[in-house]
Amino acid sequence: MSPTRKVTFGLALTPSATHPEHTIAQAQLGERSGFDLVTLLRAPGQVVDGWTLLSWIAGSTERIGLLGQLACLPSEMPTVTAGAAASLDLLSQGRLTLAITSDEPSDDNQHPVEGVEETLDIIRRMWAIGEPGTVRYTGNVHRVDGAQRGPAPAHDVPLLITGDSPELLRLAGEKSDGWLSEINGSSLDRFIAGSTLIGHTAVANGRDPREVPKIVTIRGTFADTRGGFLHGRSADWVDDLLPLIVDHGVTTLLLATEENAVLQQFAEEVAPRLRDAASSLLPAQTRTGRLRKSTAIAQRRSGIRYDDVPDLLVDSAIEPGDFDFPRVKSTYLRGGSPGLVLRTRTVDEVVAALGFAREHPHLPLSIRSGGHGISGRSTNDGGIVINLSLMNRIDVLDEATRRVRIEPGARWMDVAAALQPYGWALTSGDYGGVGVGGLATAGGIGFLGRGHGLTIDHLRAVDMVLADGSRVRASDTENTELFWAVRGAGANFGIVTAFEFEVDEVGDVGWAQLGLDATDTAEFLEKWGHTSEAAPRDTTSFLIMGPPRHGQPALAQLMAMVDSANPDTIIERLQPFANISPLYSQSVQLMPYAAVMANAQGESNGGQGEPVTRSGLLDHITPEFAAAAARLISSGTVYFFQIRAVGGAISDIDADATAYAHRSANFSVVAFGSHRQRLDAAWEELYPFFTGAYLSFETDPRPERLTDAFPPATLARLREVKARLDPDSVFRDNFPISIPTLTEATS
């Protein structure tokens, strides 16, 4: 995050060489007393290692900001420093600021200022994980020769410069995120001169001088009588310090003290008064809001009125030049480069974001929850993304009826983990990283499907924001037509801000992974199809095959869940599958559903390009289908081929009860290829067998896919709702259904 303009207060501690634990205790006291920041002073001849202490402080505090001060020694590699700082920022959840200074010039240290500049440059490059290639850098002091970038810190760690030589001041003005200096009674003029030079340099480099805030260390004595700068009563301190803030652009005061009494008096009597006084004296635009770096402004895309982003969203909006952009530009399977990502935290913010997006009708608009869209283009190029990932609460509304409210940004593994303590589960899919928003508006074909239906079959109500910005609730009793449409085609009608589900009681489950011989692929598929249809509803299995592997027998990977905690039942259910063909590998475990879903730890949304997939829903695996599928698999056109068992409870629901209408299917088939035309051509052979498609797994952009996803009666009904609720096609990133010519083209 870029610097905000409010005044903050820090504590500057001198570490003790024999009792560093005292320093830790002071930092903790500082946190309790309301200080925003703690730093460790570097005393000449100091032997205690400040970084170790600061890391320990990070581990023994919760909230307080951490200002690390580094002297650039030629022997220390900025690449390693970058990693250390990123780690501390990650471990402390974004609490770090880093100040760099030169060490005394010496035989080993002949270019101290270059050392600082090079350190700054190298750290920034190591953190720029969105940039291509490795880091190469040749300086006078440091050389980097192809280092891998990363890790990036948790937030945009400000890099400050300490020092008052003209070279360092210019460097601070040109490149730094702030200047750290010291003020005492006699050095005020030097401070002002330094500050002025920094301001001029910043402007000369096309920067806003406010991009280089001033952080100053102060030291003083509380006494009953006035005796010079910061010597006197609390009120005298306020008199001395206020001009620094109001007239000289100081944003942070660091109190250097070893005495707890001084610390506390400052926290209780000086800091609050300065905060109040500053907020009434500082000009309005410096009190709130966020200052974006000039380098970021230079990367804005055309056609977006960035300066009109609603107040509510200013703090959390991410632009292409912002630190967080590399983390949000792409999704799990798709590369993107949007012009603006609006992160919403409340329904009000969703309404505001949608209103802003609607002022840009010519730009692509993507709605994103978990970022695992395949059909859903939840990123774009140059357009707007409304990102709901921060809206991820999971609340139990009523234990007796197992009613649970889930926000769209939650992930299915988190949902599973939250329900487990109640002995409940909600069927979702095979991957815990998938988000609730995209899946629960489309279907939800999961491992409990045959026994418990689709995810949408458990949906009882939704809260939505519609295209016109209105907020509605849809259920079986209100906005019923919308409620029907949301369950299968939800992405077309608005932004769901909360889902209410009735979840099921589910105990531990049997979880099996079997590697089976599939040399005769067609025969294998057919047998698996029969076995799967014949299995009781408590058993749902997904089958995966990869491309042919040279000189090795074809192998099928079977993942099966048995909704039973009884080992004998589990074995009995799995045996017919194990009998299909020779077994290469097997693992069967009894575990909570949530443990099966916990399979997406630490993943990141670093997709590139576009996923190339096709989907089909199938009633039975006939010999003819099996033969065609076997040919497709052996052709090498697909690198991932999966058939999932559906049917069972999913088929109990009437076709017209929800917009997901293909209820007769017993199988969902999906193929991933690397080449659009080639996959589409190969798919032609399978196409005649299908009764329809699951839209979530379909990426063919041709409009006739719409009629695969929705049978004619469903599509006609969806068009009516679309015409009524979204006549301008605001929502068009995932199977948009109001292409006017489509009805004629396909009927």
Added chain:
Amino acid sequence: MIDYGHDLLFGAFITPTNSPPMHAVDMAIAADRAGLDLATFQDHPYQPSFHDTWTLLSYAAARTERIRLSGNVLNLPLRDPAVLARSAASLDLLSGGRFELGIGAGGFWDAIEAMGGRRLTPGQSIEALEEAIRIFRGIWATDATGRLVVDGSFYRVNGAKRGPKPAHDIGVWVGAYKPRILRMTGRAADGWLPSLAYLPGGPRDLTAMNAHIDEGATRAGRDPRSIRRLLNISGQFSATGRGLLVGPPEQWVDQLTGIALEYGISGFIVTADDEATIQLFAEVAAGVRRQVAAERG
């Protein structure tokens, strides 16, 4: 049968992954609660998916109560030995004597050079490590008179102030495999920390390696028993036994007891990135302790 006469230590070798950021810390806390003696992390500063091991050690030490922490092993070529010595002493002080210094001469030289480190031959890297150990001990020797001077070919310290004084006698444990560095370990270190996975002949290789350490120690006038022998291990807990360290906990107990008694290993550090493994290994630890104590009599 060799017995160097150390009490047994059991620890966890935890991947210092930075995603999710707290994983490694949580594992260290789990190991602490389970009653293991050591939480250790490898150190590869050029690996973007890992935390900086020093920062992680300091943070994890603050979050734990009782367990000792160590790099397994720290990467000397990317760390300044004088800074490392002061950092180690600082962490030892803060943690009340819970820090041990596992250190290695460096291995992935392409990656080290890419980061701005100096490429050394294996021979040079051993010499550099021995110089670094002199610097560690010199910085920690706050009772010695005069400032520290080490005039090595790789590291030079010219009159540095000593200190801080660690809370306990920090063990310098070297990750080593080849005869030359094993002899150096015998000459200069307090412990030896190899990984079983890198021994082509399995535990049997330990006999010859121990002999090199013993030789190095004896030649330097040290008692070979003053060098603790530890071993990184990995395996799998499963219902049925299938070879070395794949099987039920009782089988692990027998096998580790055998290695302890046969090769004088007094520290076992298991690859553990989940709580279940940590728990089971704590059970194994209790079993091995009992059996070894019974055998030692």
